[in-house]
Amino acid sequence: MLNQEIRNQFPSLADKVYGKPLVYFDNAATSLRPIETVKQLSHLSLHVNANIHRAVHSLASAATEEFEKTRDAVKDYIGASSREEIIFTSGTTASINLVASSFGERFFNEGDNIIISEAEHHSNIVPWQLICERKHVEIKVLPVDDSGHLRVDLLPSLLNDKTKLVAVAHISNVLGLVNPIDEIVRIAHEKGVPVLVDGAQGIVHQVINVEKTDCDFYAFSGHKCYAATGTGVLYGKKKWLDQMPPYMGGGEMIGSVSFAGSTYAPLPGKFEAGTQNINAIPTLRTGIDLLKQFSDKSLANETEAVKSYLLDKLTSDDRITLFGVPHRTSEKVPVFSFCVKGVHHEDLALILDKLGIAVRSGQMCAEPLMDRMGVTGMVRASLAPYNTMEEAEYFVKSLDRAIKMLS
């Protein structure tokens, strides 16, 4: 598939800002939306809008089918063993909060500990702080080294018989390095400790097979991989989900209700209280279709070339410090966070914006990692397969111009 064919599916790519072609390098925050997702969302909203599961009329059954077909598609795509293990949520944050609250409620006791990495997004830190404070559980931190690699060698010494969970990102949203989650899972499982993987970035850049990886939970969002916002997935092993109490109470998640007490619906309904995001969840199928197209070899090669070009440019310029420098290029995804000596990250982002380039600046929701790297913020350029070599070259030229203006 040609890059131009892909670009045509994303109308924003033809837009201009300040009279200049938009170069969208903020894909790690959210991807652009393809026409197909919007069409699907609009079609479902206009023609298949009925509440799912309960009613007997045909519109409700069509809506239910759209919703449940999506569960099967997600299950197949991530290699889960059963559809009961796929819980729909509003996004990664909601998925992690669900596990923190429910798994924590069931399994955390005073004096226990959990392990999270130093390179986590706030969404994989704060939900744990909330439950751990309530349950008097200690949070241990798995550090990163100066190049941004997780110190997996230290994991065995952090694990003990009071460790209840390891929570780690598949790919850091700042460093863009693929963490060795298979190895982390293996080490944790040797001590009988389950592992939650924050897949917000991982789902975009890697093909995950949860059964092969053997992680216990995998959380991701739809909006970063071309589906509608407000869509997300929590994969959880059935053996855990069965033991976990409901997270929210309401319609759909119940077996029977009386004032003497209620029983709960079987999986996955137990964790899907209230009316779901019925029109948007099915767009996850479109997102998955695109992820599959993007892993097509010829296109993947082009994406790799753009990535290698930027990696080379950002590591060979001594004005620039890149965070997350890979040992080998295959462990790096096109997420580049960097600082420029003597130049404020926000100034750089502002000048780049005026040149038509959208990048992120600031702490990237990872304040502990900023502290670890000794900076108050960074600039992040994050690419998707619809970005081109021309855009990457324009970015490098513009960055040089911005640095010269600002120093």
Next chain:
Amino acid sequence: MESLQDKKQQIVEEFAMYDEWLDKYEYLIELGKQLAPYPEDARDESHLIKGCQSRVWLDWKVEDGKLVFSADSDAIITKGIISLLVSVYSGRTPREIAEDDFGFLSEIGLKENLSPTRANGLVSMVETIKNAAAAQI
């Protein structure tokens, strides 16, 4: 010293000279570089302007009944913005500042062309200057 009205008019005209916002930023960066050194003993929490993503310090004293501002920022465009405000309002009487509508900022389109966080920062800077003036009346 030129009147407040003249000074504002001069800034509006200078901004109008540049067609592209990038050039206006070049101008702001230059203004930032022209800012007089900030007193180190006032580089503390109490002088930080709240609501800015980058750090902005503002200090003032009263000399001959006039407010004299000094300022600094760790981001150079923000420094240019506060420098612009200092160049307009430093050396004015508290009443002049308190009664001013700061309308020239909309005239030059500055707020509209900032990122939301910086636009909020600009609002905070203006508020801090107004409050400093009001406290002297």
